[in-house]
Amino acid sequence: DQQVKQNSPSLSVQEGRISILNCDYTNSMFDYFLWYKKYPAEGPTFLISISSIKDKNEDGRFTVFLNKSAKHLSLHIVPSQPGDSAVYFCAASHSGTYKYIFGTGTRLKVLA
Amino acid sequence: ETGVTQTPRHLVMGMTNKKSLKCEQHLGHNAMYWYKQSAKKPLELMFVYNFKEQTENNSVPSRFSPECPNSSHLFLHLHTLQPEDSALYLCASSQPGQGDGAQHFGDGTRLSIL
Numbered sequence: 626d627q628q629v630k631q632n633s634p635s636l637s638v639q640e641g642r643i644s645i646l647n648c649d650y651t652n653s654m655f656d657y658f659l660w661y662k663k664y665p666a667e668g669p670t671f672l673i674s675i676s677s678i679k680d681k682n683e684d685g686r687f688t689v690f691l692n693k694s695a696k697h698l699s700l701h702i703v704p705s706q707p708g709d710s711a712v713y714f715c716a717a718s719h720s721g722t723y724k725y726i727f728g729t730g731t732r733l734k735v736l737a
Numbered sequence: 738e739t740g741v742t743q744t745p746r747h748l749v750m751g752m753t754n755k756k757s758l759k760c761e762q763h764l765g766h767n768a769m770y771w772y773k774q775s776a777k778k779p780l781e782l783m784f785v786y787n788f789k790e791q792t793e794n795n796s797v798p799s800r801f802s803p804e805c806p807n808s809s810h811l812f813l814h815l816h817t818l819q820p821e822d823s824a825l826y827l828c829a830s831s832q833p834g835q836g837d838g839a840q841h842f843g844d845g846t847r848l849s850i851l
Contacts, residue, residue: 627779659839668741668827668842669780714780723768723787723833725840727780 628652629717631728639736644702646731648715651696655717655726660689660700663712663730672713673700705735740764743828743843750818751851758813758846760828769811770840771803772827780827786811787833815848823850 630649638644648658656677661669675682675689675698682689688701702709712730741762750756762769771783785793786805800822802814811828825847829840 629779657838661842666844668743668829668844671839671841674839723770723785723792723831724782726782729777729779 627729628655629715629726629728631713631715631731633731634729635732635734637734637736638705640707641704644700644705644709644733644735646700646702646713646715646733648698648700648728649696650698650717650726652717652719652726653696654719656720657718658689658691658698659716659718659725660687661714661716661727662709663714669714702733705733707735707737709733710735740841741828741830741843743826743846745846746844747847747849749849749851750815752818752820754818755814755816757815758826758828758848760811760813760843762809762811762828762830762841764830764832764841766830766832766841767808768831768833769805769808770829770831771801771811771813772829774825774827774845776824784813818848818850820850823848 659674660672662672663669673687691698712732714730716725716727718725744759768787772780782795783797784803789805804812825845827845829842831840
């Protein structure tokens with residue numbers, strides 16, 4: 626049973642527009658969520674995180690929203706740039722453990 | 738990012754070979770991880786080490802044998818692997834309780850089993 630799901634395997638967005646990547650989770654014990662970005666032939670790179678005590682965290686063009694009642698989080702990128710084209714993974718963990726559960730990833734393509 | 742270095746980047750081996758993957762982190766982290774990434778699957782956690790002690794073995798077959806001699810180095814010893822073990826193996830480190838607590842990944846070893 627997959628505890629963290631990214632139901633959209635791919636997404637295409639025009640440069641300058643908003644990219645919205647979604648992630649759903651099933652385990653209500655998760656209280657810390659992260660987004661990673663991965664370019665081909667490189668390891669995932671940490672992008673932004675959010676704790677369950679918050680519902681929004683912003684860092685420059687990247688904003689993560691958390692809806693605990695819906696067990697849903699989303700990553701907004703605005704404005705999108707061609708360099709944002711990559712695979713984006715969401716991950717979740719329960720504080721006190723070292724275990725991070727990852728989604729399958731969404732491939733974002735930003736069109737120039 | 739050069740904080741976590743994995744070698745080799747690519748490895749091709751036969752099913753009867755023995756080889757090792759190496760991971761080194763220069764970030765002063767206390768926790769290190771091995772993940773497996775197969776095509777169209779999420780990253781699968783294999784092992785977790787905290788202060789050199791194994792804290793998680795995610796039902797990994799015994800043909801994968803981890804070793805953590807110190808907090809900066811992590812190895813994955815491989816023997817008699819199967820074709821389905823072909824995948825990207827990623828190492829990561831983190832410092833739980835500090836900063837964002839996020840894991841920092843190496844660029845992985847692409848393993849192909851003939």
